[in-house]
Amino acid sequence: MQNRLGLGLVRQPRTVLFGPGQRRQLPQIAASYGRRCLLVTDARMASTPEFQEIAAQLEAAGFVVFLYDGALPDLPRANVMEAAAAQADRGIDVIVGIGGGSSMDLAKSVSAVLSHGGDVRDYFGEFQVPGPTLPVITVPTTGGTGAEVTSLAIVFDEERGAKMAIADVRIEPVAAIIDPELTLSCPRGLTAATAADALSHLVEAFTARPKNPTPEQLATQIYVGKNRITDLFCAEGLRLMNGALARVVANPADLEARSDVMFAAYCAGMAINTTGTAAAHAIQSPIAAIGHVAHGFGVGALLPYVMRLNLPYATAEFAAIGRLLEVAGPDQPELEQARAGIERIERLLELVGAPLELRALGVTEDHVAQIASASVKATRLVLNNPAPLTEATVAALLVRGIAGDRSWWTAP
Ligand SMILES: [Fe+2]
Known part of the structure; x- marks a missing residue:
């Protein structure tokens, strides 16, 4: 089938910053969204000097930084619920997902659950998130998933034995900071x-x-x-x-x-x-x-x-x-x-x-x-x-x- 309308459509983060060393701009970009910042990542990334430098720079810029470093591969639903529950009374303003697809999708899923309550399952499907969500900034560390710019979060629902997705422009990251130096240590x-x-x-x-x-x-x-x-x-x-x-x-x-x-x-x-x-x-x-x-x-x-x-x-x-x-x-x-x-x-x-x-x-x-x-x-x-x-x-x-x-x- 041809596209009769000559359609062009793009959905994307408000800000995309690309280039070696650009991760150091994170504090300036995050500052537009508040001061209480949740960093979401996995255990491997959390132990790297690059990650620790990012967290330290946020703190030096006056952010109150919270850390969830338990993102698991293929993002199980229980992982999302655990990460969201841990943030309940913290008054988070902005969530930063740093890592591969799971860490970034976890940041988007936690944003939906923290903003609207309930279970992440409530938001599976297309356009099921009922309103605005906490802003998410993505910082990818692998060169592949594309999750830094997508309005999609893939979650493995253990009980159904299937991968489900939140597919909603409401979880589109507000900013993606893509720094190729972060992939240098990628195995x-x-x-x-x-x-x-x-x-x-x-x-x-x-x-x-x-x-x-x-x-x-x-x-x-x-x-x-x-x-x-x-x-x-x-x-x-x-x-x-x-x-x-x-x-x-x-x-x-x-x-x-x-x-x-x-x-x-x-x-x-x-x-x-x-x-x-x-x-x-x-x-x-x-x-x-x-x-x-x-x-x-x-x-x-x-x-x-x-x-x-x-x-x-x-x-x-x-x-x-x-x-x-x-x-x-x-x-x-x-x-x-x-x-x-x-x-x-x-x-x-x-x-x-x-x-x-x-x-x-x-x-x-x-x-x-x-x-x-x-x-x-x-x-x-x-x-x-x-x-x-x-x-x-x-x-x-x-x-x-x-x-x-x-x-x-x-x-x-
Ligand atoms: Fe893929």
């Missing part, structure tokens, strides 16, 4: 997984289905389709990843390359905040419950098969990716350009050491039916995917993914 495995995640975001957003949202849909739905503004972010993000990933792998201390990867991840976050992600993320969620593989490796391993499924429905977009990644020229047939683009994305995933077949995620034939039936229930993501997603197409894709079949399929 190799985490760098690889988050790079694979960001690359998947760029591909899924650039090939997402365009939509023609009505005013009512714009006000009630978080994902309004691929559009001309998200395409700008995707193009820049893909271009930067193409040049920088090899340099980061060769030398993790290369600040310029780290900056490019982090800017690309920011671009990816800006794109998915409006387009959403698609099949790779829908299918990864039930797979995560099986092998407990890092999110980025899960979506990265699915991507080759998702791209093949989507190729007939998004040939022009994959051809554009081929040209953006400089592996295809405009004079080649479109399908050739598209295949070259897909192969280059796979090379980039391999380059960071991401697995490219589903056995590496612990997925076997025995899991196929269960994963296929759970995947199609992620309606918001299913509706973004260019190829129609049914249990049968997902099952066929999984079988190919388990076999590592990256030939060019003629049918799913």
